[in-house]
Amino acid sequence: MASSSDSEDDSFMAVDQEETVLEGTMEQDEEPHPVLEVEETRHNRSMSELPEEVLEYILSFLSPYQEHKTAALVCKQWYRLIKGVAHQCYHGFIKAVQEGNIQWESRTYPYPGTPITQRFSHSACYYDANQSMYVFGGCTQSSCNAAFNDLWRLDLNSKEWIRPLASELHLGKETV
Numbered sequence: 001m002a003s004s005s006d007s008e009d010d011s012f013m014a015v016d017q018e019e020t021v022l023e024g025t026m027e028q029d030e031e032p033h034p035v036l037e038v039e040e041t042r043h044n045r046s047m048s049e050l051p052e053e054v055l056e057y058i059l060s061f062l063s064p065y066q067e068h069k070t071a072a073l074v075c076k077q078w079y080r081l082i083k084g085v086a087h088q089c090y091h092g093f094i095k096a097v098q099e100g101n102i103q104w105e106s107r108t109y110p111y112p113g114t115p116i117t118q119r120f121s122h123s124a125c126y127y128d129a130n131q132s133m134y135v136f137g138g139c140t141q142s143s144c145n146a147a148f149n150d151l152w153r154l155d156l157n158s159k160e161w162i163r164p165l166a167s168e169l170h171l172g173k174e175t176v
Contacts (some may be wrong), residue, residue, distance in 0.1 A: 068082050
């Protein structure tokens, strides 16, 4: 709690009424400060009070990988809204592909590590068990038209490119 100033001019006294109210030191006959009541109710709001349209808009910014799954566990309402957001994303993408309305744009790379070299004619697949995308090979458009024979994994949660190490496991003819 604030108290009187130690300056020679003892005419200034700083008293924090909010601290007084919060500490419960008000006299019985005093009325609570109306501004405080508004602030208390403003601070005690929750996400469940938001209109569903607003909540759905907020949830649409989550990553469709781990963040969708985690948010869907919060409550039944969020589960239902996340399913709707995922449905809209999926069908919006399918429609854009069918209509040829996909536009690629270069983005800055604010994630850990460095991105892999730009390439085309590569192979890529998604592996759900570790929520990663694997990219193999490809070519560059540089003057030397280099061809790659490398494998990269993009962790879709951390957005980090990782170069998997080759294992010593060799498959014999018997296992094929």
